[in-house]
Amino acid sequence: MSARADRSLVGFWRHLRPAVSQAGDHAAADGLIAFSPVWAAAAIFSLAGDRGMLIFRDGALLGLMTWAAIAVALLLVWRPRWTPLLFLLAGVMLTRYAVAMPVAGNNKMIAAFMNASILVICAHALLRYSSATEMRENIYENMRVVARALLAIMYFYGIFHKINTDFLDPRVSCAVALYMPLADGFGLQDSLTGKYLAIWSTFIVEAIAIVSLYWKRWFAVGLILALMFHFVIPISVYSWYMDFSSLVLALYILSVPREVSQRFYDSCARLFRFLRDRFGALGQALPFGVVIGGAVTVVAVLSLFSRQAHIAPSHIYQSVWVLMWVAYGGIGMLLLAEAALSHLPWRGTSAPSRPLWLYVLPATLFIVCTAPYIGLRTEASIAMFSNLHTEAGTSNHLLIPQPPYLFPYLNDVAMIKASSEPDLQYFADRNQGLVMFSLKERLRNKPDAWVTYELNGVRHERATAQSLGASIHASAWERKLLIFKHVDFARPKVCTH
Structure with a gap:
């Protein structure tokens, strides 16, 4: 042969x-x-x-x-x-x-x-x-x-x-x-x-x-x-x-x-x-x-x-x-x-x-796992069961109290107040939030849903996928690669996963 x-x-x-x-x-x-x-x-x-x-x-x-x-x-x-x-x-x-x-x-x-x-x-x-x-x-x-x-x-x-x-x-x-x-x-x-x-x-x-x-x-x-x-x-x-x-x-x-x-x-x-x-x-x-x-x-x-x-x-x-x-x-x-x-x-x-x-x-893989500190994503970064929090410009990490964001995704956290969707209402009942990227993605998949949230001290009533521009807010690559945990600002931060 x-x-x-x-x-x-x-x-x-x-x-x-x-x-x-x-x-x-x-x-x-x-x-x-x-x-x-x-x-x-x-x-x-x-x-x-x-x-x-x-x-x-x-x-x-x-x-x-x-x-x-x-x-x-x-x-x-x-x-x-x-x-x-x-x-x-x-x-x-x-x-x-x-x-x-x-x-x-x-x-x-x-x-x-x-x-x-x-x-x-x-x-x-x-x-x-x-x-x-x-x-x-x-x-x-x-x-x-x-x-x-x-x-x-x-x-x-x-x-x-x-x-x-x-x-x-x-x-x-x-x-x-x-x-x-x-x-x-x-x-x-x-x-x-x-x-x-x-x-x-x-x-x-x-x-x-x-x-x-x-x-x-x-x-x-x-x-x-x-x-x-x-x-x-x-x-x-x-x-x-x-x-x-x-x-x-x-x-x-x-x-x-x-x-x-x-x-x-x-x-x-x-x-x-x-x-x-x-x-x-x-x-x-x-x-x-x-x-x-x-x-x-x-x-x-x-x-x-x-x-x-x-x-x-x-x-x-x-x-x-x-x-x-x-x-x-x-x-x-x-x-x-x-x-x-x-x-x-x-x-x-x-x-x-x-x-x-x-x-x-x-x-x-090593570089990908720096994502929580550079503002890129918080899931799929080997941060499982770590109690780690790096959203909204602050962190509970003893060595990196202020993450040096290279990407903007973790800056804006929407605290959910009410929603027509049970999954989002779950976060409202527990005073938890989502980074805006995740919120828009959830609404993009449910165009008839509405959500009331607070962002940077401003309350936004009954926002929808259309009002937030959820259909065009991210590229296909962003949707494939970015995934975020829900955000809990209560301290001490309880274990989620």
Whole structure:
């Protein structure tokens, strides 16, 4: 086959579909095979959280793309050796994200950057290399650089955004909001010591996690602390955190030394080989059936004997997925922790330096996350559960009390007083507001609605989309990229998300 034909998509599939057994390619092959199903599982947890799209409430296009992504992800779980399926999943998920924008989810944004990196890295390998061994080695090593950088950025802003007066306040801190549901079963939900421990342990764990990503000799210390933290937070049921934690697990499988991911792969492979040998071809599906069936059964029984007169279907749905996370996340993280401890302290040799262009997408994410301080946007900036406030020219951040706005979007905050729309009336009832960009966008989608608001001390009665020029106030790019939290000027600032 000619080199040109070999570099076609058909050649890509032919080269990378089977896992190879040559010694020189063994670690790269195992690393990709270990990562692929975990990345697919992270996609499934994320897609499961978008209930509106699953039932086509957000339109036929997004509904079809969601189910297409689920189908590809399930196929990748079933056939993790077929690396082109990873490429296909990244493409479907990234396209779906672009169509759905603006998207508030921080985990979805990080996943989008990783999916974009997978596409670029695979395309680069396809164009540059002709052999399967070189392709796999290049794809695996380049993806590891990006995954580690994305984790480092996530933890950096996970610390930086939280350096504010309200996150440090045990009365309202988001760390306490996550702590209290977990501590309730032990009767410690009102413990002031426990609340402060929750606040400061967040900084400590995330700081150790950053250092350990690049201090490879003791990488396992930060890894295990991070895995414990990310295993627990979905169990708080404060929010749909399974997608975030499963995303982190997948990125860690790429970030750890390659010997660790290879050992993780070997542990998983032994289990599935045993099941296949014992129960035949369908034996590989047995663990999934047991976990799903067990979760559904437990939730159904508990719901049946619950003292509550009515349990919301959404609560039942989330409870099933939390139990599936407990099984999947618990086993996956234990196997990865065991693999890491077997290499503590790590004494391997570092891989050769990788090209600088790999850092372009992570650097872009780093810049995007400065958005709350430069006046650009407040959602999708890794400011989740941080109590951060940067609107109207002031901030509760201890290091940036007066944000240096480079963009004007956060200057004007409309305090909602009344509205014909229930969603806007909700803000009025709680004395909350919206930046003017968000208010106009909400009215643009509901041209018959009216809202009374106060801006800079001036009251505006029964404004509509037409009176505010909502149809022409922003470009298509602005509507895709800008998304803002609602604004609460009450102090201390309570945790929202």
